[in-house]
Amino acid sequence: MSATPKPRAKVSEREARQVAEAAREQDWRKPSFAKELFLGRFRLDLIHPHPVPPDEDARRGEAFLARLRDFCDTKIDSARIEREARIPDETVNGLRELGAFGMKIDTKYGGLGLTQVYYNKALALVGSASPAIGALLSAHQSIGVPQPLKMFGTQEQKDAFLPRCARTDISAFLLTEPDVGSDPARLATTAVPDGDDYVLDGVKLWTTNGVVADLLVVMARVPRSEGHKGGITAFVVEAAADGITVEHRNAFMGLRGLENGLTRFHQVRVPAANRIGPEGAGLKIALTTLNTGRLSLPAMCVGAGKWCLKIAREWSAAREQWGKPVAFHEAVGAKISFLAATTFALEAVLDLSSQMADEDRNDIRIEAALAKLYGSEMACLMADELVQIRGGRGFETADSLAARGERAVPAEQVLRDLRINRIFEGSTEIMHLLIAREAVDAHLSVAGALIDPDTSLADKAKAGAKAGGFYARWLPKLVAGPGQLPRSYAEFHPAGHPDLSGHLRYVERAARKLARTTFYAMSRWQGRMETKQGFLGRIVDIGAELFAMSAACVRAELLRTTEEHGREAYQLADVFCRQARIRADELFARLWTNTDDVDRTVVKGVLGGTYTWLEQGIVDPSGEGPWIADATHGPSKRDDVHRPIR
Numbered sequence: 139m140s141a142t143p144k145p146r147a148k149v150s151e152r153e154a155r156q157v158a159e160a161a162r163e164q165d166w167r168k169p170s171f172a173k174e175l176f177l178g179r180f181r182l183d184l185i186h187p188h189p190v191p192p193d194e195d196a197r198r199g200e201a202f203l204a205r206l207r208d209f210c211d212t213k214i215d216s217a218r219i220e221r222e223a224r225i226p227d228e229t230v231n232g233l234r235e236l237g238a239f240g241m242k243i244d245t246k247y248g249g250l251g252l253t254q255v256y257y258n259k260a261l262a263l264v265g266s267a268s269p270a271i272g273a274l275l276s277a278h279q280s281i282g283v284p285q286p287l288k289m290f291g292t293q294e295q296k297d298a299f300l301p302r303c304a305r306t307d308i309s310a311f312l313l314t315e316p317d318v319g320s321d322p323a324r325l326a327t328t329a330v331p332d333g334d335d336y337v338l339d340g341v342k343l344w345t346t347n348g349v350v351a352d353l354l355v356v357m358a359r360v361p362r363s364e365g366h367k368g369g370i371t372a373f374v375v376e377a378a379a380d381g382i383t384v385e386h387r388n389a390f391m392g393l394r395g396l397e398n399g400l401t402r403f404h405q406v407r408v409p410a411a412n413r414i415g416p417e418g419a420g421l422k423i424a425l426t427t428l429n430t431g432r433l434s435l436p437a438m439c440v441g442a443g444k445w446c447l448k449i450a451r452e453w454s455a456a457r458e459q460w461g462k463p464v465a466f467h468e469a470v471g472a473k474i475s476f477l478a479a480t481t482f483a484l485e486a487v488l489d490l491s492s493q494m495a496d497e498d499r500n501d502i503r504i505e506a507a508l509a510k511l512y513g514s515e516m517a518c519l520m521a522d523e524l525v526q527i528r529g530g531r532g533f534e535t536a537d538s539l540a541a542r543g544e545r546a547v548p549a550e551q552v553l554r555d556l557r558i559n560r561i562f563e564g565s566t567e568i569m570h571l572l573i574a575r576e577a578v579d580a581h582l583s584v585a586g587a588l589i590d591p592d593t594s595l596a597d598k599a600k601a602g603a604k605a606g607g608f609y610a611r612w613l614p615k616l617v618a619g620p621g622q623l624p625r626s627y628a629e630f631h632p633a634g635h636p637d638l639s640g641h642l643r644y645v646e647r648a649a650r651k652l653a654r655t656t657f658y659a660m661s662r663w664q665g666r667m668e669t670k671q672g673f674l675g676r677i678v679d680i681g682a683e684l685f686a687m688s689a690a691c692v693r694a695e696l697l698r699t700t701e702e703h704g705r706e707a708y709q710l711a712d713v714f715c716r717q718a719r720i721r722a723d724e725l726f727a728r729l730w731t732n733t734d735d736v737d738r739t740v741v742k743g744v745l746g747g748t749y750t751w752l753e754q755g756i757v758d759p760s761g762e763g764p765w766i767a768d769a770t771h772g773p774s775k776r777d778d779v780h781r782p783i784r
Contacts, residue, residue, distance in 0.1 A: 166579075171494075171688075172504035176577035176681055178616045178653025180646040182627070184500060185688060188696035189493040191255050199256030202237070206260055209236055210267040217536060219268050220551060223394040230308075230350075230783045233275070238264070240304030242279045242288075247300035249284075254430060254492040261434055262441030262488075269555040270395030272438045274308075277346040280431035281424075281563070282309030283353045283374055290372075290415045290423050299353060299374060308783065310347035310377075312401060313357045313424060315340065316769040320568045322357075322370060322421055326769065327403065329358035329373065331366050336373065336413070338381075338406040341769040349387045349397040350783050351377045356403070357420045369418025373408050377782070381406035383774035384781075392554030397781075404773045428563060429503045430495045435559050436488050436513030442556055443481035443517055446524040449547055450474050453528060464527070473523045479714035480516050482707070483686045486693035487512060504576050505685065511569040512682040514559035521553040567671070574674040577681065578667075581660055584608040609657075616654050621646030630691055632698065635705055636712035638691045644719055645684045648726075652680055655729060672734040676725045683722040687715045 166173065171184040191199070213232050219225055233239060241257050243249025252260065257279070265272025279285060284303045287295055303309055318324050327340025338358055348354070354375040362368030375382070386400040415423050454465035454474060464470045491505045525532035528549050531539060536546035560566050584605045593601070620626040621643040630638040656677060660667055667674075694711035698704030743749055 166501055168499065168501040170501040170504055172508055172681065172685055173501070173576065173579070175645075175649050175684055175688075176504075176652065176656070176677075177580055177612075178650040180619070180621070180642075180649045180688075182642065182688070182692075185490060185494075186692045186695070188490065188692045189497055190696070190700075191253055191493065191496065195253045195256070195496075198250075199252055199259065202241075202250060202252060202256065203259060203263060205236060206238065206263055209233070210264055214264075214267045214271065216268045216548070217546065219270055219395040220548070221537070223389070225268070225270055225274065225395045225397075227783050229271070230274075233271070234305060237304070238275055239278055239308070240284075241275070243284050243300050243304040244288075247296065248304040249300070254433065254495040255489060258433055258437035258440075258488055258492050261437040262444070265438035266441040266445050268395065269438060269442075269552075270393050272434075272441070273393055273396055274347060276434035276438070277311065278303070278309050280434040281311040281355075281427060282347065282351075283307075283355055284309065285427045285431055286355055286372060286414055286423050287374070289426060290419075294411065295374065295414070303353065307352035308347055308350055309353040309355065310345050310351035311355045311424075312342040312345050312348065314342065314344050316343045316400075317766050320565065325357065325359050325370055326771075327356070327358040328771075329360045329371060329408070331360065331363065331410075332407075334410050335407045336360070336410060338373070338375070338403040338408055339771040340403050341771075342401045342403070344388065344398055345384075345401050346396065346398045348377075348401050349384055349399040349779060350781050351397075352782055353377060354401075355414070356408075357424065360417045367417045370420040371417045372414040372420040372423045374412045374414060375406065375408050377780065379406050379408070382780070383776065383778045385774055385776040385779070387779050390558065392551070392557055399779065402774045404771070429506050432506045432510040432563055433488065433492055433495065435562060436484065436491075436509040439513035439517035439556065439559060440481070440485045440488050442552055443477070443484055443520050445552065446520045447474075447477045447481050449549065450477050450524055450527050453547075470527055473527055475713060476717065477520055477523060479710050479717055480520060482693075482710040483690040483714045483718070484513050484516060486689040486711075487686050490689045490692065504573060507564075507569055507573050507576075508678075508682045508685050510563065511566060511573065511678070512686055514556075514562075515566060517556050518553070518560060521549070521556050525549050525553055567675070570675040570678045571671065573678045573681070577678065578656065578660070580608075581657070613657070616650045616657075619646050619650055621648075621650070630695060635698065635708040638694060638708060638711055638715065641687055641712070641715035641719070642691055644715075645687050648680070648684055648722060651726070652677065652684070655726075670734070672732060672737075673729060676729050680722050680725045683718045683725070687718050690714050 169181070169184055171181055174181040174184070190196075209232060214229060215226070219229075237250045238260070240247075240249030241252045241260055242254075243251070245251040261272050261276055264275065282303070283299055287299060291299075299307075313322070313325075315326055318326065327338065327342065329336040329338050336358075338356065340358060342348070342356070345351075345354075354377050356373050356375045357370055358373065360366060360368045360371045381404045383402045383404070384399045385402055388396075388398045388400065390396065390398070414420075451465075451474070454470060455463050457464045459467065465474055487509050491502055491509045494500045494502050494505065528547065531544070531547065532549040535550060536548040540546035564572060584601070623643075626646070627639040627642040630642055631640075659670070659673060659677075663670055690711040694704070694707040697707040701707075740749075
C-alpha cells in the first residue's frame, strides 16, 4: 500500500510574509543608485563616470575569454546537445580542464579568480554557443556551493570544498519543493540534529545540475529544540551520500541539455561541520547569494540578444521582398532597431551592475534584481521578434532547415531556451514584489508602524512623529530638480553626437514623479498596498526603464571617451532612450487607468465556476492525475538516475 500523504502545514499569509521579511537584508550600509532612484533622487554621481576594471583584471579576463571562444568554436556541438538532450561528457570534462567551473573561485583554491564583469562576459559567450552549458556553469558557481561558501563559509569549509568545485566537482542548489516555490515558510524538508550530525528528510524539485552534481547546497528546516535555534538552514551535502536518490530527470520545452531533476532525501546524515552559517540563516544566505548570482541570467540574455541582432542583420539583408531587402521595409526595420538598441542597453545594465559588484562600493541588491527582471523580459521579446523577422523559417527547427539545404538557424530554440529566464531564480511576478519591497523600504522604515494593524496606539503616535519629520524633509525635494533645467547634464551632449542630456533630464523628472506617485499610493491604500500587485509591478517596470536609460547613457559616454565606437554608441543610446520613454509613459498612464479591479471580479467568477460554460467544446489532453505530486517523506521507491560525470 502507498503511504498516506503527509499533510502540509498551514501557513497564514502574515506568517509567510514574516518569514520572507526576516530573510531580507535589513540595513543599507552602502549607497544604492536604484534605491535612490525609487526615492526620487537621481544620483548620477553613483554611476558616472562609468567604473572600469583594473588593467590586470581585464588582462586575465580577456585571456580566458580568448581560450573560451576557441573552445566554443571547436568543442561545443550545440545541435548535438539539442538533439540528444544532453551535454556530452567530453564537453563537460573539457570545460573542467579549461577551468570554467572555477571562474569565480579565488586562485588560492585553484580557481581562475575572474571578476564579476568577466565571469558574466564568459557566460554570455558560452551561453550563445549552448544555453544549456551556460545554465550548467551558472548554477554551479552563481548559486551552487562556491558562492555561499565564499560569502558565509568557514575557512575549513572553503579549504575542503572550493578546490573541488574549481576543478572537478559540479554543484547544485536545492531549495524548491513540489509544493513550495517562492513561499519558503512552508518548506517541508527537515534536518534533525543527532549528535554531531543532522539527519535530512524531504524531496526537492527542479534541482538544476542535481542529476550530475557531486556537491549540493540544501535548504532544510531544523526543528527548534534545546540548544538549537532552529529554522531554515543551509548545508553542503555530498550527492553520493547514502539515502539520496535522484528519482527523475526533468524534461522541458527549452534548455534540453539541462540536468535538472527530482531528488529525495531519506535519513541522510550530514556532519554539523557542513552547515553553512548558523541555524535559521538559510534564507538570508540564499537571498544574499542571489544579490550578485542573479546577474548570470541577464549575462546570457545579453549573449542571446547579440546573436538575435546578428541573425536579423544577416537575414534581413539577404531576404528580398518587393524589390528590396526586408530590412528596409519599415515594419521589419522597426524590429531591427529595437533589437540593436535593446541589446546595447542590456549590455550597459549588465556591465554597470557587474562592475559595481566588483568595486563593492554600492549596495546592488536592487540593481541586480532589475537586471534580471529587465534582461529576462526583454530577451524574450527580442527572440520573439527574430522569429517574426524570419517568418516561417523562424518557426522551423534548425535540423529541418539544414535537411533541406538552408542555414541551420535555431531561432525557435532560442525562443524556447530564453523563456525559462522569466521563471528561473525568481519569476517576473516575484521579482516585481521583491524589488517593490526594497523600493519602499525607506517608507516602511519610518511609517511602517502606522499601517501595521498590530501596532499599539502609543507606537503609532511615535511612528507618526518620526514619519512627519521624514516627509517634511523629503516631499519638498520632489517638486523641482535638475531635470527642469535645460543645461543639466550638458556633458552628455558633445559636439557631433546625439543629445543624451535630454534623456537624463527625463530620468530625473520621472524619478521624482515615480516617488510622488508611490507616496500617494501608500497614503491611499496604506496596509492594503501590498495587495496591489499590478500597481507595484508597474512601479518597478518604470524604475527598470529609468535604470536602463541611465546605464545606456553612461555606457555611451564611456565608449565615446575610451573606444572607437563612441558616435555609434550615442546613436544606440539615443534610440533606446526614445523607445524606453514611450514605454515608461505608457506605464505611468496605466498606474491609474487599468482593469485591475474588474480583473479581480472576473478571477472570482472563474474560480467560482461562473464561466465554466465558456470551456465547453474542447477536449483536455492532459488526462488525470494530481496537480502536485506526493512528496511524503520516506525511502525512495524509484531507481536512482544520479549520473556523476567523470
